[in-house]
Amino acid sequence: MVQDWKAKAEAKRQSILDSIPSKWKLDKVPSAQEQRDVTGKYIQQFLDPKEVEITETDAVGIAKQVASGTWTAVAVTEAFCHRASLAHQLVSCLHETFFDAALSDAKALDAYFAEHKKVKGPLHGVPVSLKDQFHVKDVETSMGYVGWIGTFEGKPDDPRKGVYESEMVRELRNLGAVLYCKTSVPHTLMAGETVNNIIKYTYNPKNRNLSCGGSSGGEGALIGLRGSPLGFGTDIGGSIRIPSAFNGLYGIRPSAGRLPYEGMANSMDGQNTVLSVVGPLATTAGSVKLAVQSLLSQNPHLYDPMVVEMPWRQAEEDFIHKQSKSSGLCFGVMKSDGVALAQPPVTRAIDMVVSALEKEGHKVIEWKPTPTHEELSNWIFKSFGFDGGKDLQGAFGLSGEDVAKQVLLPPDAKEFTGTDIAAVNVEQRAAKKKYMDYWNSTAELTGTGRPVDAVISPVAPYAAARPEGYKYYNFTVWVNGLDYTSAVVPVTTADKNKDKYPEGYTPISEADKVVVEDYDAEIYDGAHVSVQLVGRRFHEERMLAAAEYVGSLLGR
Template sequence: MTEDWKKRAEVKRDAILAAIPKEWRIENPPNEKQVDVTGKFVQQFLSEREVEITETTADDIAKHTVSGTWKAEEVTRAFCHRAALAHQLTNCLHEIFFDAAIADAKALDEYYAKNKKPMGPLHGLPVSLKDQFHVKGVETTMGYVGWIGTFEGKTGTGKEKKFESEMVKELRNSGAVLYCKTSVPHSLMTGETVNNIIGYTWNPKNRNLASGGSSGGEGALIGLRGAPVGFGTDIGGSIRIPAAFNGLYGIRPSTGRMPYEGMANSMDGQNTILSVVGPLATSVPSLRLVMKALLAQKPWLHDPLVHEIPWRHEEERQILEHTGAIGDASKIGKLSFGVLRSDGIVNPLPPVCRAVDTVVKALEALGHEAIPWEPPSHKTLLDEGIKTWFFDGGTDLKSAFALSGEPMAEQISFYSSPSLKEFTASQIAATNVRLREIKKEYMEYWNSTAEKTSTGRPVDALIAPLAPFPAARPKMYSYYGYSTFVNVLDYTSVVVPVTMVDKWVDRRDEGYRPIDDTDKKVYESYDPEIYDGAHVSVQLVGRRLQEEKMLAIAEYVGKALGM
C-alpha cells in the first residue's frame, strides 16, 4: 500500500512537469541560494514582450483584449510560459492544460475577427483556478493521491474529466481563458499548501516561508505573475491568507454572492460555516472586473445558494463620493474605521503591528478617523466556530486518505486523532443557535460604534491583521483567529498589501511577555533575518454582503498607501 501511493503520486507529479514544454524548463536553484524568485529573477527567462503582458493587471489586459489591440493567443502563451516557470520555482500547479488554453485563445481571436466584437467582458483574459474547480479534460485531485484517475474519489460516475463546475461555465461564457489549476493542501484545512503529490508550495517572494493556504497555489502563481487573476475558496482564511502572504489583493465575499455549485470540497454538507469562492489579483479593479462579469451571468439562475444580487454601483458610489473621487465637493466627508490591534488571544508580530499603524496613519492624514475596536469576545466566537470543522469527527478526510493509504501532512494531523467523535444532531443544532446569538451580539456592537464616530454612522470598515505574522514559516502556522472570525460572522473582507518586512525596523522585543503558550509559540517563530523582505498586509472587514463597498474602500486605501 505504501509503495502504491508513493508511485501513484510520483507518476502524477511527473505528468505535471511533462506538460511543460521543454523550451520552458529551467534549473531551479535551492531555496537558500535564491530566496526571492520574483521580479528580475523570473524575468530573465522571459522576452520583453512576455514581461510586458504578464506584468499588466487583469483589468488592463481586458481593455486590450476586449478592444482587439492584443490577441488572446499571445496573451495566453505569455501566461502559460510564466506559469510554467512559477511551478518549477514554487510547486504551485496541480493541472496544466496549456494546449487546450491556446486552442481556446485562437478560437476567441477567430470569433473577434469574424464578429468584430469580444466574446464577453473577460475576452482573452487568462484566469487560474484552485484545484477544487472541475474543468473538462483535466482531473481534480484536490491534493489527494486517492482522487487520481477518479471523480472526487469515485470511479464509474461518467463525470471523470467531463464535468464542469458552474463558475467554470460562466467564466468561459464571459470569454476567459482557463489554462491551469493550482495547488492546495490535501483536506484544504491548513494555511500552508502541502500534499503528497507536489510537495510544498513555497512563497516566491521569500522561499523560507509558506505561500499560504488553502489557495496557496493561487497565491504563489499570481505572486510570480503567472496569472493576472485567479479564484480560490475561503472557509477559514483560504483566499485572504495566500493574498496577504504574497502581497496581493483578495476578497472573501459573504456566502451566496459567488457561485460554488459543482465544485469539489472537503466536508461537503457542513452548512453552518460555508466555504465561499472569490478572486485574488494584483489590483482591486481586477477583482471587481471578474466579479462583475460573473454576476452579469446571473449565477442565481443556476446555483440555488446564490442571492439574486446584481452588481450594486450605488454601494461603490457612496464611498467614491465620501472620498472625493466623484461628485461635487459638498458631498466629500470622512470615513470612519475600527482598528483591531490585537484580539487578546495572540498578539500580532512587529511587522504586522507596523502595517496596521501605517494604514491608520495614512487614513488619518487624509482626514478620516480611526477608533479602537473593542468587540465581544473573539475567544468565545472562535471556540464555538471551530466546532463546525469537526462535526463529522474527521470522517470525510479520513475516508479520502484511506483511498490510497497515504499519510496526512503534519499540519492537519489533528484530524487523525482517535479522540475525535461525530457531533450529534442535537449538538449541531445547539452550536447553530449559539453562533446565531454571537452574530447578533457582534452586529449590535458594530451598530453601537455610531455613538463613537464623528460621522454619526457605524464604522465603515474594520482594519485588522489577517494573521499574526506576515507569512507562516513551514509547520509553524499555529493560530488562525484573525482570519476565521470573519468566516464565523460571514463578513466581507478584502486583503490589502501594505509594506515589506525590514529586519532593521521590525526588530524582536526581547523583553516580550507572551499572553500564554499559544502567543509564545507565535512570537518565538519570528526571526527578522528569515522574514526580511516578506510581504506584510492587513484586511479591511465590512459587514455581510458589502462586496462593492469594501472593494471601493480597499482601492482607496491601496492608493493612499501607494500600493
C-alpha cells in the first residue's frame, strides 16, 4: 500500500514537470543556500525583454494593453506560461498546467477582438491562475490528495470527471480571462504552509528558507514570482491572507456569499458554521479590485444560491477616498491579541502603517475587543472538527498516504452531535453580537463621529513561517469566525539589523514563547512583511479602497 501511493505520487509529480515544454526547462535549480531569493532579476534572466515587460505588468495594465490592441492575448499567455513554468521548477507551486488549452482560448479571444473590434469582457486576455479546488474541464483536481488522482473528488466513476467546471470558472471565461494552470495546496487545505505528497513542499520565492504560506500557497508563490498577474484562492482560516502576506501581495478575504463558491472541491463540505470563501490575490490593489468588480458584473447570485444580490457599490469605495481627504479616517491597531505578540518584523510593519496614517492626520486607537480573540478561537476551532475528522480521514484512506505534520487535524475523533453543533452556533451568534457592540462603542474614541473604519492587524506573528513552523492561527481565524472582510497590504521586508525583540522581553504566554523561540533575524532577513486591514461584514469595497490608500502612503 505504501509503495503504491508513493509511486502514484511520484508519477503525478513527474507528469507536472513533463508538461513543461523542454525549451523552458532549467539546467540547474540552485539550493536555497546558493540562491535565497529567486524573484526579480534572478528569474528575469531566463526570459526575453518582452516577456519581462508583459509579466511584470499588473492585471489592470494587461487588460488595457490587450484592449488597445498593443498586445495580443496569445503573446501575453505565452509569456505567463513560460514564467509559470520557471516558477514551478524553482519553488514547486503547480499541480496542473494546461498551456495548450490556454493558448487555444487566447487565439479565440484574439480572433474575437479582430472581428468585433472590442474585448469580450474586462478580463479579456488576462491570464488567471486558480487554486487546485477549482474544477476545469479536461483538467484534474487532486487538491493535494494522492487518492484523488484520476478521480472526481475521490470518486473514480463519477460522470463529472473531466467535464465539470466550477461556477466561477464559467464566469471568468465569460469575462475573457485565460485560464492556464492550477496551483499547489496542502492536502486537506487546513495548514498555513503548502505541503503534500505529490509536489512535496512549496517554498517562498523571496526567501526559500521559508514557507509561501497556505492553503492558497501555490497561488502566493506563483504570483510572487510574477508567473501570474491574478489568481484565486480560498480562505477558511487565513488561506488567502497568509500567502498574500508571505509573498508581498494584495489579497482579499470577502465575506461569505459575496463571490461564487458553487461547484468547487473542498474539505469538510457541509460544515457551515465557519464558511470557506473565495477571493483574489494579485500584485496590485487595482488588480484585486478589477477581479471583484468583474465577477460581480456577472450577477453570481443568479447562479450560486449562497451568493447575495449585491453588485459593486461605488459609493462604498468612494466613502474611503472622500473621508481620507476630508474629516479623516480612524483605525484600530492590534500588535498582540493578548496571547501572542507579532515578531519584530511584523510589529515594525504595523508601526510603519500607523506612522504613515498619523502623518496624514488620521486617528489610530488601540484595539481591545470583547470577546477576546482567544475566546473566539475556542469555538472557531471546534467547528473544524464537527465530523470528528471523518472527511479528512476518508480522503487519506483512499490511498493510505502519510499526513503532513503541518495539517490541522481535529484534536480528537469525537463526532459532534446536532446538539453540540447548535451550542457552538449559539456561541458564535453571541460572540458576533458582542464584537459588533464593541466595534460600535469605538465611535466615542475616534473623533469622527463614527466607529473605526478598519482594524490594522498582523496576518501572522511571522513575516513568513519556517517549514513546520506555522503554529499560531489566531491572528487570522477571528476574521473568519465573525465573517468580516479583510484585505492584505504589503508593507516592507524583514531586516536583520532593525528587527529585534525589545531587550529583556518576556513572553506573555506559552504560545508567545513558541513564537519568540521561532524567531531568527538572519533566517527571516529579506522576507516580505505585510498587514491586514479588517472591516465589517460585506465591506469589500471599503477595504479594497483602504488597502489601495494605505499602500499608496507606503509607496506600494
